[in-house]
Amino acid sequence: MSTERTGTAGADRLVLATRNTGKIVELRHILADASVPLEIIGLEEFPQIGDIAETGLTFAENALIKAHAVARASGLPAIADDSGLCVDVLNGMPGIFSARWSGRHGDDVANLNLLLAQVSDVAQEHRSAHFACAAALALPSGEERVTEGVLRGLIVDTPRGTNGFGYDPIFVPEGESRTAAELSAAEKNAISHRGRAFRTLAPLLAEVIS
Template identity: 75%
Template sequence: MNKLVLATRNAGKIVELRRILAETGVPVELVGLDAFPHIGDVAETGLTFAENALLKAHAVASESGLPAIADDSGLCVDALNGMPGIFSARWSGAHGDDKANLDLLLAQVSDVPEGRRQAHFACTAALALPSGEEHIVEGAMHGFLIREARGTNGFGYDPIFVPDGESRTTAEMPAAEKDAISHRGRAFRALAPVIAQVLA
């Protein structure tokens, strides 16, 4: 069976992609970066989701000698000209401080009226081979921002994001429901046939 590396140490992402690949019948053994302790974190110096995803995928493919997948994602708010975008995880300055990031964003859009609070989560997933071959796909989930956090199932900006057609935030939805419509789920599902073709 072909082995594939997902460029993350996030167990949740690995489980999600394994489930999607199994659903689409792609016979592949997926491992995360924990299987390669010598591979360090790759600096996300790109100016777009695609650039960052490709940076990580190529670095891991080169270091591991195996095909590698990486993704980059974030929240893009219409009233903030698409920001925080690639800076979503470090919007407040400290990387990964979900509460500080969320509080800052809520403050920045506090004067934005109802009906003008549209936003979308964007994800670009990249597949890179040790040969240098690359493939990218994108996924998005559109919705709007509410004024106070609701729900505990999600992370990041999930507690203030309501997808189109929903009344719940993504933090109020069960994981399987969120996976079915999420930006990352859509990107990974779009990548599955590419993986099947490349590894055939």
Template identity: 90%
Template sequence: MSTTSDRLVLATRNAGKIVELRRILADASVPVEIIGLEEFPEIGDVAETGLTFAENALLKAHAVAQSAGLPAIADDSGVCVDALNGMPGIFSARWSGRHGDDVANLNLLLAQVSDVPPEHRGAHFACAAALALPSGEERVAEGVLPGLIVDAPRGTNGFGYDPIFVPEGESRTIAELSAAEKNAISHRGRAFRALAPVLAEMIS
């Protein structure tokens, strides 16, 4: 499974994600140039109709690989709460009904676990990172960050559910961590790092 391309599209217009993946691949000595969707304005949003993080990541990666004619990586992630049977899960970004309304999503989740005792507030962030080639070949790697949900938001450094999520072994929420501390343990970083050797194999 290989390709001669030394350029790869990360299916995002988020500059922070691009920088993160560039750093991870550089640390893994994977010689590939990462570009984002800003170089492909004709590529629109891909509907996330999958039932798992991996399915959604693959949908996006394949769509971008076909449109751009280059290998593509896409990711999908969310928070999974034990007391809610693993929800919001793939619906994390639109849990309150409106996509991307972080405050409404967070407040709804807090309301739903308000009567759940602390010892039963286990949760984890999950991320699936998918690599797709224009040929249709694909690979998926996953990353998980376990922790728990707290009573009220704390910290200003994060987004989404970061202010109410305390990682395992920590007393601070993700939003109270520095960017470097978050990147070192994040579910997305873990998924990208797991995908790095796969990418090295596929472009060798």
């Protein structure tokens, strides 16, 4: 990956390559906590940017594909993440297919219910899983950075909590009795896979966007 500086002086806006308002709010909190003074905007500001095919075979590849596409189309630095739930007894699936596990992209309820059905006969002690996230920064020049984060835990039988999205209501992080959806935003950001990946990326933002 390139480490050359790019001359993006004065850039004060950063595009998060998503229309998911939950992710946008989460990244704003994380960058504010890291004292990175950038305005975070989402793809709702760029209706001309259509769906970007995630053709990579890893979280990092998909994150880079999205970040570069948005940076080129918007002319602004862009961040994209790809994340998912990896269940050990399912050989790491749904993995990169987490958002469309049920066959309908972004149908959180259907995805969650299908996963619960697939592990319904598996004893609790064998339901270990982890959330994985790759966060990618791409500049219009083509420069890039990638960081990763992991959150380990267990899958439970019954969804609990309303603060999260995706598989959060059935995932209990290590050391917790609550699901990720029962944690406050601050609690979740402190330990989440996405929070860890973005916090690691934050100092790199300061390095290449100044």
